Amino acid sequence: MIAIIDYGVGNLRSVEKAFGFIGAEAVVSSDSELILGADAVVLPGVGAFADAMDSLERFDMINTVKTAIDRGKPFLGICLGMQLLFEYSQEGGERVRGLGVFKGSIRQLPLDMGLKVPHMGWNSIKTAEDCAVFGNLSPKPYVYFVHSYYLTAEDRSIVAATARYGIEFDVAVCKDKVCATQFHPEKSGETGLQILKNWVASI
Structure with a gap:
């Protein structure tokens, strides 16, 4: 069972x-006991980084998330759920602390690129060859994004995919049992479903 x-x-x-x-x-659950007893855990998220961190604290989920990861439970972060795994975000012009599972920061997409921000819609990604989550996909798969902030991971070895939208940025990370994506696999058609199938197969 996936929580x-x-x-x-x-x-x-x-x-x-x-x-x-x-x-x-x-x-779907906010019960820590159920979540930690599940075979795998998913942390989704949309909206503002600071509000999400406040909500995690209010629901008493910060320790639950960290415990699940520390125990080596298969873990998937989606969109804001990926960003929250890092040290801090510059959203709102402030340095808002994240969960700090990985080193890196979340920064605003430049507003002077001549492109619309938020970045919303389909975009191709470049995936790492050694990441099983991206197996059985086309060479440059298209996935669905909705975001105004992007990840810069400090440890380049965990970066599993990048994308270009004016600038190149990190859109997926994988390390041990933790995988996370900036894009929404659940909204990415057959490609997204294949990514979810790959992740479930790895559990």
């Missing part, structure tokens, strides 16, 4: 529906 963390922030039902579509049992 999708409900902390009041996130596109929970579409994630749950996507797992159901590929035949994986998933449940």
